[in-house]
Structures are given as structure tokens and as C-alpha cells.
Amino acid sequence: MFFDAVRNNKRVVQIFLALITLPFAFWGVDSYVRNTGAGADLARVGDTKITILQFDQAWRAQQDRMRQVLGASFLPESMNTPAARLAVLNSLVDQRLLLLEASQGRLGAGDDLLRDVIAKIPALQENGRFSMARYQAALAAQGMSQAQFEAQMRQDLTLQQLVGAVGDTGIAGNKVVDKLLRIQTEERQIAEWRFTPGQFADQVKITLPAIEKYYAQNLKRFEVAEQAKVEYVLLSLEGLLAQVKPSDGEVTAWYESHQDRYQQAEERRASHILILASGEVDREKARAKAEDVLKEVQKSPAKFAELARQHSQDPGSAEKGGDLGFFGRGMMVKPFEDSVFGLRENELSGLVQSEFGYHIIKLTAIKPGKLRSLADARPEIEEELRRQAASRQFAEAAETFSNMIYEQPDSLQPAAEKFRLKIQQSGWLPRGLSPDKLAGLGQLGNQKVLAAVFSDDSLKNKRNTEAVEVAPNTLLxxxxIEYRPASTQPLAIVKAEIEALLKAEEEAVLARAAGESKLRELQQGAEDKLAWAPVRRVSRQDGRQLPEASLKAIFRADVRQLPAYVGADAEGGGYMLYKIMTVSHPEKVDDNRRKALQAEYGTILGQEDFAAYLAGLRLRYKIDINKSALESKER
Structure with a gap:
């Protein structure tokens, strides 16, 4: 949800990284309060409204997020349901409630905080420092103004204050945590016995009438779906890239107008001797020692490396004679950096104090800043120009491609020739594949594509399907070209399959019945003559030891009298019996585990508090949702 993105500054910073690829739905608190937007209202929250335009923006952003997470397996049509649309709208309502509360509470983010957060965004830094050029380029790539982006960031920081005030206050009491920890760390010593279906194989005979009855009652199970072979073409941004080659003049013009991108900052190489210091008393001793070493260095500057190996307490550089290699601004602590970039080559510093202690520095080399040559920068400039040109071409070509496919429905050849595309052929495509099997069809594994392929127009008239977006910037x-109707496999072909299925089912029923019968006998005090499997310990913490159903049965068992017996269905058929022999708790629990559990439970409580807070806001403000408009809107 949106408020997850404003929980802390790190997540707020990541909002900009998401902005590079995802459109934002809103521009600041003011845009809500002024009720901007056009079209019919899908909802009203207090005196404000949520319009179709605002919903569409959020809808597209959510689709983009899902596409990024799921990749090729993302199905756009899976979101085009009344339930999915209502979920997005409810998310907008929650956001609106929070913004109204922030506005009424006069919460806001000051200019200093805003500047500080934006300056720390890694994507906007160059050599560890904020780059205005990168900032402006990133905004231009998204089609946003600086004012729009900063309004969004100010809104996110404002919401952070509100969300943090509620969601970060969950406190887990010590007694509750101790009880949870006791439950979580409890161990039960068990032995097990399995009744397998195979034990009852000789007791099961499947008759022909039973097979025929199953076949008649489950004809759909033996249907072979209709299938089709197709020829297809793909128009993609990546495909157009191969057709674009920028001219030398374009490359040169770009280089000359963007030289700030290709400026390499000055770097310096230094060696140092570090005397560590912590605390006031230790710092005085360290300073005295550093002053003695400095005198030695000043007396014999040529022996700097030797003296560094002898005296420096920096384990990373001492054995290398104090050498730190080349580095630029922003890579060292400030007092150290200021000193290095104030020295002349081969000059010695005095004592330089930093948070680590006292440094004696020698500047050994200077690598001046320089502009990368056009020849060096050419490959990345050509790539950027190719991508820009291909993006423009794709935007122009997409509409023409779609129109040609529709207007010349009897062949893909005209579109293939115009856009220099290869006509490809598929294997047999079955209708009605489950989502988990679609990925095996590659770019043809798209529900919308398959729906178009198996439409009456495609099958009866052999006309082109519409151009379908199967991935970002990719149309298919x-x-x-060939079709097989649905059919039902004859009984003779599936007889053995049905017989094996019925046999396995009957064997599993007998195994379960035998297991449940033996469990009742043991629980009623019958003599235990089973040859149990070796004893082992299980706990709730390691749920991988046993199937979930077995683990639940073991830890739900009444253990006031031991041994205790429980049972559960076995994975793959059959029935498991468990004999619980002892119950124990660790004498001592690791304090780190206790703290982790307390923090985790505190987070859960904070989430519950926040959910309750949102529920309270929904009661405080009048909310009207136009469900009919939402469900009838085509997407």
C-alpha cells in the first residue's frame, strides 16, 4: 500500500527510484482539497471527490507495479474485475483520508527537510554528491516538472509524520512476549507410524462398471481442448533498436550539449598514519603519540611508508605503507578530505583529527579532473540516442501497426514488410490454459492473445487478431493457420488411467480408516504394539520438519497425560499416527531472539493500531462509493 512507502526516510527516497518507471497518481495535498480533475466521480470522501482520471492514474500505476513483480506471467485481465477495481478505489479512499487528516492537523515538511531528502537520493548523485543535471534529466525523462516532483515528495514526507505517529507506536509487553516465546520454543518428543495406501493394494479390486461409471460422470476430465496453430508478428521497442543508428553529427551534438555528464572529477592519492583514539583520556594519549610520530615523519619524509608500517593503527593500509590509493571528494570523512585536497603533491599534513583518531597524511599523486573524450563516451551516447529514437518510432509505429492489422485483416504480410518484422509460427496452442501453464508459451502465453485467437472471427474467417500489448512496448x-476442435478421449484410451485413479482412492480410504481405528484404540488405552519410527523432537519454530496438518495436530494435542496420541492425513495419501512422549522448554532463550520477537510483535500491534486508525477515519468522514460506475467502466 501507499503508506508502506512513507514509513521511513529510506522508503521515501525509494519513491523517486520507483518514479523513474512508474507514474504517480497524485500531486500534493492541495490537488485533493481543490477537487481538481474531470469526469464523473467514482467516490466522495468528506467534501472531496475521487474522479475517473485519478482512478485511472492509480490503476495504471498498480498495473505497472504488478508487471514489474510478475514479469511475463502478469495478466492485465486478471485485474479487470469488480473486486480488483474496488480494491484500488478503496486504497485511494484510505490515502485521501490520511491526506485530509494531515491537512487538518497542519502537518507539513519544511524546505530544509525536503532538500536534505532529495540530495540523499542515490540516483541523483554523482561522485557522492547531489547532481542538479541528473535531477533535471530524471524529471525530464518522466515528463515532470521540478515543482510537481517536490510537491509529491513534500506530500510523502507529510504522510510519513502521520503514519509514523500511529504505526510506529506498537509496544509488546514483556509478559505477553514471554508467553509467546514459551509457546514458540516448546518442543515435543514424538515417534511416528504411517499407514500407506500400498499396504491395502490386495484388498482393492476395480470393476469395469465402476470404470465406466466414472468415465460417464467425468467426461469433461477427458476432453482435449480445442487447439490452433498461428502465425504472428511482434512489434517491439527492442526490435526497433536494431534498426536505428544515430549519425556522427547527432552523436557529436549530444556530446557537446551534455558535457557535464562526461566530466571526470579530480582524484587524489594519499598515504596516512592513523593513531586510534576513543574517549577524552585516550584521545590525549593518542595525540601525544601522534605528535611524536609526526616529528619522526617531518625529520625523515622519505621514510613515510616505513614509519606507517611501524606506527599506523589502520589495519587496512598499514601493511601497504599507509597507501589509500586514488579517491575523489565525498569518499573520506570530511576533516581527512579537506586536508588531502588542500595539500600539494608530496606535501605532508600536520595532525588531522577525525572521528577515528589522529592522521598524518602525505599526498602522493594528483589525477586532475578531465572531460572524457568523445571516442570514449561514444558507445553510451549512441545507445542513449538509439533508445530515444526507437521510443519515438515505436510511439508513432504502434498506431499504424494496429491500424494495418485491422484494415488488412486477411494477412500479416503488409505489416511485416512495412516494419521489417519476421512472421513467426507457433506450435499447437490449447484453449483454456491455466495461468501457471501460460508462461511456457512465451509471448503467446497471454490470456488476451489466446482469447483473440479463439474468437469466432479468427477461427471462422481466419482474420488477424487485434494488436495486443503482451509486454511493455511490445505488440503482438x-x-x-490451422485448427483442431475440442474432442473427448475414448474410454479405451483412458481406461487404465481411470482404473489406477480409482484404485489409489480406495487404497487411501482404507489406509485412513485403519489409521483412525488404531488411533481410537490407543486413545482408549489399548496396548501399544506398533513399531514406531525413531524418536525425534519437533517445535513450532521449524515448521519444515513435518507437514502443516501433522504439526497442527501434534501441538493441539492434550499433553496433560503422556504418552498422547494424535493422527493426521499424510501427504500423498495414507494416514500418520504420532506418539507424543515428552514436552519440554529450553532452559534459557537467546536474548536476541527475545528482542526480535518483541520487535516483530510490536510491528504487528502497530499495524493493527494503524488499521484501527483508518477504520476510525472511515467512520468520521462521510464516504460514498459509486459501485455501479466503477463496475460498468470498461478497462
């Missing part, structure tokens, strides 16, 4: 159009 297909045409059926």
Missing part, C-alpha cells in the same frame, strides 16, 4: 498480432 496473430492469425490462425
Amino acid at each position: 498480432a496473430a492469425r490462425v
